[in-house]
Amino acid sequence: MDAVDLDLAQVRAFVATAEHLHFGRAAGELFLTQQALSKRIARLEDVLGLRLFDRTGHSVALTAAGERFLEPARRALAAADDAIVAARRDDRPLRLDVWGHLFDPMRTIGQVVARRPDLPIEPNLKRGLPEVVTALGRGDGDAGFGRVHALDEPLPGGLAHRLVRLAPMAAVMSEDHPLADAATLRPADLRGTTVWFPAEIGKLDFLDRFLADFGLSGEFGGVNLGLDFFLGHLRAETGHASLLPADVPVPDGVRSVPLTGPVPLYSWSLIWRAREQHPVLRSLLAEFAAAAREHGWLDYDPAVHWLPPTELDTRPVTVPSEGRPPARRPASGLG
Incomplete structure (x- = not known):
């Protein structure tokens, strides 16, 4: 399997959208425009070579690949956040x-x-x-x-x-x-x-x-x-x-x-x-x-x-x- 370097901003956009199943609310959580959020998810799908969401009109649902990707993506973000905390940690x-x-x-x-x-x-x-x-x-x-x-x-x-x-x-x-x-x-x-x-x-x-x-x-x-x-x-x-x-x-x-x-x-x-x-x-x-x-x-x-x-x-x-x-x-x- 070819190595893939994941962009954590793109992964975060995916997780927020997967949790809300709504692009507008996910964009609001991340302080992004819906257009910027959609671009991040599209780039992530291009990198993975997989479609993560089914979009039908105003409805959003995870694909089978998206369901499989969600929990590992959450763990990756949690590990990244822990790394940031460890690097920045002070006594306060x-x-x-x-x-x-x-x-x-x-x-x-x-x-x-x-x-x-x-x-x-x-x-x-x-x-x-x-x-x-x-x-x-x-x-x-x-x-x-x-x-x-x-x-x-x-x-x-x-x-x-x-x-x-x-x-x-x-x-x-x-x-x-x-x-x-x-x-x-x-x-x-x-x-x-x-x-x-x-x-x-x-x-x-x-x-x-x-x-x-x-x-x-x-x-x-x-x-x-x-x-x-x-x-x-x-x-x-x-x-x-x-x-x-x-x-x-x-x-x-x-x-x-x-x-x-x-x-x-x-x-x-x-x-x-x-x-x-x-x-x-x-x-x-x-x-x-x-x-x-x-x-x-x-x-x-x-x-x-x-x-x-x-x-x-x-x-x-x-x-x-x-x-x-x-x-x-x-x-x-x-x-």
Whole structure:
């Protein structure tokens, strides 16, 4: 077999397109025009002497050769990124600002870091997204993790973000709440229960839209004193309930009941400076992508799940699954 020298920029273009099956979204992820992305993939196909994608109208699918090439291509990019990190490594870890601490974002960070404990990452809790955006703009941080869709306007220029997890939500309440013994609950079952949260409703876009969509009532305000106080309030107030990611453990006296029909999903994203990237960032993004593939973190079915309407990408899925008609995708969150 003749030796072939692969251009990693071309391989990266292929992997991004294979993961999105959409040239526009892949180009956005790589900060390229669609024309430039298409040229890189065409050159890669010329070098390999193989067609990697079938393009039919607006539909994109991997060929058999493309399917075979995808996983080795991912490994090649991961090895290249690790080489860059090793060459550039200094004593400063990637500073990862984390917000949304009542929904325990550190559980997700911990699962990703456990995959690559060698990655130098230093998480720091921040009050909210505006503070993280300001810090990134000043160069005081390298990346952030939290709910990016809480912004009322687009991110400032120079910042990018990517959706990395859709977390199923559960209803949490005192074990003495009338609904506490249910195996599952529908959002509509919470009618007649006060949905409580220790913050102003203007800061809670996800819960605000959830309440509006399902005709629920809420009580918001007070001082946010952290997750322990939040759960302690729910344990004491038997008429109150709230929402937490379903994988967040709760103490004795509190019940976490999975929500279904539909399952609300909470969006977690990474945010970073597009042009001044810490050398560890690509490896961190790759580990989030691998965890999403392994655990189904980005699974979304509009017949099963609920997202706020503002988080839905109205472009159809190119290849419907299990014979269902094309459905809306969750927005990719690419800046």
